[in-house]
Amino acid sequence: MPEAASAQVATRATVGDSEFDRDTAVTLRTPGVYDIGLSAGWTIINAVNGGYLLAVLGRALADTLPHPDPFTISAHYLTASQPGPAVVRTETVRTGRTLSTGQASLLQYDDEGREVERIRVLASYGDLDTLPDDVRTAARPPALPPMEQCFGPEDGPAPVDGSSAITERLMLKLDPSTLGWALGQPSGKGEMRAWFGLADGRDADPFSLLLAVDALPPTAFEIGLTGWVPTVELTAHVRSRPAPGPLRVSITTRNLAGGFLEEDAEVWDSADRLVAQSRQLARVRLP
Amino acid sequence: MPEAASAQVATRATVGDSEFDRDTAVTLRTPGVYDIGLSAGWTIINAVNGGYLLAVLGRALADTLPHPDPFTISAHYLTASQPGPAVVRTETVRTGRTLSTGQASLLQYDDEGREVERIRVLASYGDLDTLPDDVRTAARPPALPPMEQCFGPEDGPAPVDGSSAITERLMLKLDPSTLGWALGQPSGKGEMRAWFGLADGRDADPFSLLLAVDALPPTAFEIGLTGWVPTVELTAHVRSRPAPGPLRVSITTRNLAGGFLEEDAEVWDSADRLVAQSRQLARVRLP
Incomplete structure (x- = not known):
């Protein structure tokens, strides 16, 4: 690889070592309870982006459940999240061989320090690497200009x-x-x-x-x-x-x-x- | 109305007084806990139909929440339901002016009488009658023969x-x-x-x-x-x-x-x- 190209590749962030990984990382407090500081870096018109928050909840559930990947995750957004401290509480609903199901809540604190629920999530996790390669899709990629x-x-x-x-x-x-x-x-x-x-x-x-x-x-x-x-x-x-x-x-x-x-x-x-x-x-x- | 047409109308079941209403009716046991006998009438290849079960959970949540109509309901199916006794446990997650959010679980009993969870649901309810009439849809009805x-x-x-x-x-x-x-x-x-x-x-x-x-x-x-x-x-x-x-x-x-x-x-x-x-x-x- 030419030196210039090699240098360019070296500056790219990698999965596990990037801003997104650091800003979605949850810290285990006690089993099923995780702390996180919601980053101000993912706000859109001053609201924390819902997809970023979903990724935070997704990572907490990946830690709780025996399967690594969110196959289907349903989030109901309750109140608007703010940058700053938050806690994620997870529950294992069912574990199976192929799929496991969990629940998670993202909570923050009001002025009196009481927990306010921001988002509640139900999700079923599996392992994408174990799926067969069979693809019979009728869908085609969107037509996008270069x-x-x-x-x-x-x-x-x-x-x-x-x-x-x-x-x-x-x-x-x-x-x-x-x-x-x-x-x-x-x-x-x-x-x-x-x-x-x-x-x-x-x-x-x-x-x-x-x-x-x-x-x-x-x-x-x-x-x-x-x-x-x-x-x-x-x-x-x-x-x-x-x-x-x-x-x-x-x-x-x-x-x-x-x-x-x-x-x-x-x-x-x-x-x-x-x-x-x-x-x-x-x-x-x-x- | 001619007599014959009138008689025909009279034999039609109505909302609130039909097989579907009777088979999805839940009975309040204690606040947030409902009993129901899952009807064998809604089985498909011996499994209880998932849409029928969703309607049962939907009715329990309508009783629990201050709003009557399921605007969005997400169900994760855990284990196969059987016709027979079941219990629905609901929780009010958040109540707001326009929308309220609830959670519900459908449970049945194993051979030792222990509760086994069949389905878990998150749902946000509102009142369809309060929505403005504004429709700007790009969707067209499906082309179906008569x-x-x-x-x-x-x-x-x-x-x-x-x-x-x-x-x-x-x-x-x-x-x-x-x-x-x-x-x-x-x-x-x-x-x-x-x-x-x-x-x-x-x-x-x-x-x-x-x-x-x-x-x-x-x-x-x-x-x-x-x-x-x-x-x-x-x-x-x-x-x-x-x-x-x-x-x-x-x-x-x-x-x-x-x-x-x-x-x-x-x-x-x-x-x-x-x-x-x-x-x-x-x-x-x-x-």
């Missing part, structure tokens, strides 16, 4: 007001055909597509997939709505261990009605495998 | 072996273009579409929508697989109170891989509203 024809937050004035520290930690390159909202011309279609990675070059793993499914701008922006789109519930399926390299994420909304919408995400890896799917129910502020 | 050109279990030899009492309680008319599997010629596409109702004519409500999302034959059959397709996790969103009349249900699978598949269901009412969406992760037995 990365250099896509646009990130660094390519223009911040399209979203407020502090969004998370944008510094992501490699996010949005398909220009889903960027009309940023130019005041939303397409009216509930679609958002992007190349996705971590800014420090860390490759994807099942936990960063939990971040990936909730890291793009809301599809509601392309439907012409603005403002915060808080998640009520998000369920993610991790279907395969992602190959190294950038991910492609596609988000689709079919039904905006009654002040709620669903967001369906698909995450594809560099080997053209559909590695994660998610759906969330979110609230929108109608004009 | 009901009289579709086929139900009564139209041919039972395509699935074993006792399937549930078929007597459903009005299920499958789109012939998704019925190849029953003739030994699966289409290879992961699609299943049907007209859906309750056999006694009871109209749909949010709880019967929980049944509707898991009542069609598995899409895996049309992909050419056979055998049981047990649900690992199912999340359903109820988006609108359904209008009277038959429902249209469409199920799609995009990704069968590694011995698992997702099933996405959409339920449309007679007023062309998308009233429920669901996604489940299920296991398949690979040949």
Whole structure:
């Protein structure tokens, strides 16, 4: 390997030794109880990103359960999390040979020091490495222009007001055909597509997939709505261990009605495998 | 109304007074604890149908929580339920003005009388009647032939072996273009579409929508697989109170891989509203 290329590779963060790993690491206090400081580095308009929080809960459950990988994780978001101290309480619901199921709660403290629950999660874990290779998928990867024809937050004035520290930690390159909202011309279609990675070059793993499914701008922006789109519930399926390299994420909304919408995400890896799917129910502020 | 038509209407079961209502009714034992006898009438190949069980849990949570309707309910299926006595234990996780969140477990008893957990559920409830009428949906109802050109279990030899009492309680008319599997010629596409109702004519409500999302034959059959397709996790969103009349249900699978598949269901009412969406992760037995 030429020296320059070697030096470049050496500066890339690796799984287990990256900002994402450090900021999602939980510390065992007593069996099933974990401490964590929620990092201010993953905030979007001053709220802690829901995908980052899901990854924190996912790692605590991976420590509690006998299986390593979240096959399906369902999170109900109760109150808005703040950067700072938090505790995760886990419970083993059932352990089986192929799958085990657990529950976890993320809690923070109010002004009187009382615990306030932020998120509750149910999840079934397995081991992705034990799955057969059989793939009979009808799905095709999203059609995305090459990365250099896509646009990130660094390519223009911040399209979203407020502090969004998370944008510094992501490699996010949005398909220009889903960027009309940023130019005041939303397409009216509930679609958002992007190349996705971590800014420090860390490759994807099942936990960063939990971040990936909730890291793009809301599809509601392309439907012409603005403002915060808080998640009520998000369920993610991790279907395969992602190959190294950038991910492609596609988000689709079919039904905006009654002040709620669903967001369906698909995450594809560099080997053209559909590695994660998610759906969330979110609230929108109608004009 | 002519006398004959009036008599016909009089024989239809109504919401609150139907087999489905009686078989999903839970009896309060102590606050948050409910007894129920799981009916043998909703079994499919001797297993109690997962949608029926979800409706039972949904009704218990509706009794516990201050809001009446399941907006989003996530169920992780742990062990196979049997017809007979069961208990539902609920917990109020959070109550808010618009939404409240609860948790519920369905338990049965082993030979030594110990409780065995069958299903654990997290759900956020609201009141569908308070939602604004605003609809900006990109989704269109599934293309289904008229009901009289579709086929139900009564139209041919039972395509699935074993006792399937549930078929007597459903009005299920499958789109012939998704019925190849029953003739030994699966289409290879992961699609299943049907007209859906309750056999006694009871109209749909949010709880019967929980049944509707898991009542069609598995899409895996049309992909050419056979055998049981047990649900690992199912999340359903109820988006609108359904209008009277038959429902249209469409199920799609995009990704069968590694011995698992997702099933996405959409339920449309007679007023062309998308009233429920669901996604489940299920296991398949690979040949």
